[in-house]
Each structure stands twice: as C-alpha cells, then as structure tokens.
Amino acid sequence: MTSMIVELNLIFTYILQSLHYSSSLSSLLSLPSILSLPLQFAPQASAHPYITNMLTASILVSVIAIALQFFYALLRLKMVDMQKLRRMMKEVNDWRREYMDAIRKQDKDRIEKLRGKQEYMNRLNMEVMQMNFRPMMVFMIPMLIIWWAVLPQVFGHTVAISPISLNIVGDLLPITCTKGMIVKDVNSITEEINKHAEAIQNPLIRDQITSLTKEARELVDAGQYITARDRILTAYSILNANLESKVQERVPSCTAENEVLLWAWYAIASIAFSGIVMKITRTEMSIN
Missing domain, CATH: 1.20.5 (Single alpha-helices involved in coiled-coils or other helix-helix interfaces)
Structure with missing residues (x-):
C-alpha cells in the first residue's frame, strides 16, 4: 500500500511540475476539461448484470484487480530500468535526508554545499517521475476499457456487502450504499x-x-x-x-444498505494486494 501511495505521489508531482515548466498556455487552459472527464464519462452499470451473486462478484472483481496489478508490474519491468531507478531514488533520498539533517542542525556550511546540488537533484527527481509515468500511462488504457466497458456490464453497481457503513467522509465519497x-x-x-x-x-x-x-x-x-x-x-x-423507441432501463445503484460499490471494492482489492504483487515481481519502490 505504501508503495502505491509513493508512486501516485510521484506521478501527480510530475504532472504538476510538467505544467509548471511548460511554455504552452493551451496546456494550462485545457486542464479543467481534462479533470472533468471522469465526471462526464462515469460508467453506466447494466440493469441486468451477468453476475448477481455477491460472493462470486466480490471474488471475481478481486481477481481482476490483482491481475491488473501483475500486468502493471510487468509493464514496469519491461519499460523501466529498475536498477537505475532504485539507484537514482537512493541518490535523491540520501541528498534530501542529509539536507534536512543540515537544516535541523543549522549547519550553514553543509546547507550551502548541499544547495549547490539542488538543481541536479531536481533534474534527477524529474527523471525518476518520468520513468514511473510511462508505464502508468500505458496501464491506464486497458484499465479504463475494463472499468468503463466491461465491469459495470458484468457485475452491475455493487459487488459486496459490508456489516457497517464505510462512508468515512459521508456523501462526499460514498463507498457503501445508504x-x-x-x-x-x-x-x-x-x-x-x-x-x-x-x-x-x-x-x-x-x-x-x-x-x-x-x-x-x-x-x-x-x-x-x-x-x-x-x-x-x-x-x-x-x-x-408500448413505445416505438425503446427506453434504456435503469435501476437503483443498490438493493440494500451498506452494499459496497463496484469501484470501491475494486480500489480496496487493488490497494490491499499491491504491496504483495510488488514484492513478488520485485518492483517495490520505497522512498524511506
């Protein structure tokens, strides 16, 4: 789980830095429309899903999530020089740790010396983020196809049920049905x-x-x-x-309170097994 959070953090930082250094105004102007894509193209679940048994659905979605984690790990192995990545990350993190230590101790000589390497470290950090960004972009294509076109039609809106509500932030980000x-x-x-x-x-x-x-x-x-x-x-x-033009059927997202939504179960399974998959495939990344 820690490794996944680290990777996402690096990728988002890379995007922000890319926008900052870009000289193209159109890239900045198009950002709001890019961010609104998930809201405009939310997946439409089937009113008659193929799999209606909750236990079967939850197991299959977990298997799909794990399979996609392995696929992403293989992409990283193929597209990223892991030895080089780890070496660069170690160099950046050692410098950052030494720099923070110098600041805490108010060692002005060390601070000035380390600041001289800051530009080089920034370039190195950008390269690290680019290396992680490439397989992520390739991975997003099959993941979005499966997420938008396949899973909602096969499983419907919900795939599991929880004994308690998991809506930690309320209606802002619902995980279970209310x-x-x-x-x-x-x-x-x-x-x-x-x-x-x-x-x-x-x-x-x-x-x-x-x-x-x-x-x-x-x-x-x-x-x-x-x-x-x-x-x-x-x-x-x-x-x-009684109509010539058929109306697409819609059904309520849930048939019981505390049912777990499809996207939420998929995310839970992905996060839960990401660390294990990374250890098996030796693609684990840590900045500690």
Missing part, C-alpha cells in the same frame, strides 16, 4: 419513466405505469428495496412494449 442514495435513485428513475409514459396514448396503460412507479417510491420508503426494483423493471417492460 438509504438516501437508494431513495434518490428511485425518485430520479420513476420521474424519467413517468415522463416517457406521457407519450403513450392509452390512458389505462399510462395509469398502470404511473401506479407502478408510485408503488416503487412507497416501497423504498418502507425499506423494501428489492421489491421496489422489481416494480421499476415491470414499469420499464410495459413502457417499452
């Missing part, structure tokens, strides 16, 4: 269904659909999330049977 999330999803979905139902000419069918959506909202308030989901799917079935 009743509020389910209610919000159901209200949004039922409003969309009712809006599409207005195009149906037969008032009896239209009333049947609105009755199902109303019942779904009532069931969610009563805590019957799975039954509410079934009512929504029934409403979609009737709706699409």
